[in-house]
Amino acid sequence: MTIDVARLRAGTPGTDRVLHLNHAGSSLMAAATLQAIEAQLRREAEGGSMEAGGAVAAQVEQARADIATLLGADPDEIAFTGGVSDGWGRAFAALRLRPGDKVLVGRTEWGGNLACLERAGLVVEAVPADEHGQISLEALARKLDGQVRLVALTWAPANGGLIQPAAAVGRLVRAAGVPYFIDAAQVVGQMPVDVREVGCDVLAAPARKHLRGPRGVGLLYVRRDFADRLDPAFVDTHSAPIGPDGAVLRAGARRLESAESAPALRLGLGVAVRQALDLGLDRIRATIVQRADGLRARLAAVPGVRLQDLGVERSGLVAFTLDGRSGAEVQATLATQGINLGFNGRAYTPLDMDARGLTEVLRASVSYLTTEAELDRFVAALTALGA
Incomplete structure (x- = not known):
């Protein structure tokens, strides 16, 4: 079955306002996603944010369960974060x-992750x-020589x-017994993900990219058997509630969550996430591949x-340069x-x-x-710019 693109565009307010080819930066939210956020903010405004948060606690936990389904994980292996850098950084610091x-x-590691590693010495x-x-x-x-303490991809x-x-x-890293962190910012939401098959210990992703969720919230997977190895750099009453015997870290991924949250964003x-599951990640992937291949050909x-793309298997992100024109100008x-x-400089992937x-x-x-009509319009505009 193919995706009913017309129906989905009708339910996405931004599609009739802009030709959006920056989904790798931040995609366009569906009207249903926007409505869920607005409804919760209104509940907070009219009844108090703490009370409104408590009223939707079960819905937030259902979102956690749906994220687990999306990744092939269990709910206790999922934490909500402020975004991919926030989640990756929390897990890294806790290692x-x-x-x-x-x-x-x-070689293509994200610059923000490299900055964390560099500043840690x-x-x-x-x-x-x-x-x-x-x-x-x-x-x-060859490099997995017994001295390696982390593999980040x-x-x-x-x-x-x-x-x-x-x-x-993952198969090589697991055999070597080394922690394995994945930055999946450009993957989650545009192709199927099975963390068991991948073999990672930690996987981080934001909501705002191919999942088409809001900015300022993300998801973090932490393998259950690995979570006990993580000692958070800071804790609060949610991640380490104080009991009769003192502060005790929560089990599982939630030891990396914060008490201060935005239920509306979650x-x-x-x-x-539910929309992605309903559409089917295989269908999403097939549609994106078709569009990206068509754009590369154009x-x-x-x-x-x-064209500046590498690899055997490719994503929906098409990189290129235009002779005689700076990226900022284009x-x-x-x-x-x-x-x-979108436009990226060296700092994002310096290696x-x-x-x-x-x-x-x-x-x-x-x-x-x-x-297809949008791709034609874009290429025509680009051709005119280079003329």
């Missing part, structure tokens, strides 16, 4: 690595890429359509456009025509950008909401 410890990363080694630009499994196997990078072989990496995330025919010009386009001699890339990221 309590020491200065000088060795960490392996893929760790020895960070990038695993070489293979001929396709993805992490070399042979090189990774950004599953799909911010600067191109590459999808890393996360499950194959409810919005829950609606977005762009390849535009004079001056250089982005700003298209914005005046109602076209949203890969340096390795490929890139200083910036433009990002046209599609969704299952994207239509």
Whole structure:
């Protein structure tokens, strides 16, 4: 069965206002998601935020259960966070690595994660890429030498359509007994995810990208048997309630949650997750692949456009440069025509950008909401800009 794109666009207020090709940055929320958020904010305004939060506690827990279903996990392995960087950073800090410890990363690791590792004084080694630009499994196997304390992988990078072989990496890392963290910011919501198959200990993702949820909330998976190894950098009455014997960390992923939460955003995330589950991640993935492949084919025919995607399997993020034009200039010009386009500099993926001699890339990221007519309009505008 195919996705009824017309119906979904009719239920998404932004689709008739803008040609949105920045779903990898932040997608367009459905009206139902917006309504869930607004309804909770009104309950807080009219009856008090604490009381309103208590009234929807069961709905928030249902959202947690739906997230677990989305990832192939159990509800006690899911924590709500403020976003992917917040979740990844909380888990990393709780791992309590020491200065000088060795960490392996893929060449396309997210710059924010690299910053965390650098400031902790760790020895960070990038695993070489293979001929396709993805992490070399042979090189990774050689580097897992007994001194490694963490392997971190950004599953799909911010600067191109590459999808890393996360499950194959997981098999090697699990055999070596090393913690395995995945940044799945560009993956969750656009393709099926099974954390058991991937073999990761921690996986973080935001709501705002392909899940089409609100900004400021995210999800964190922590494998049940791994959670006890995490000692949070800070706790509160939710993550470590004080009992007769003192403060005791919660079991499972919730030891990384905060007492200060936004139920409205969590409810919005829950609606977005339920929509993804109802549509089916296989169907979502097939639709996005079709749109992204069509966009790459169109762009390849535009004079001056250089596609910058790597990998064997690719995501809905199409990276390119336009000869003679800066990314900021292209982005700003298209914005005046109602076209949203992403633009990344070196800081987001510094290891890969340096390795490929890139200083910036433009990002046209599609969704299952994207239509063929929109792709034609975008390419026509880009062609005119390069003329």
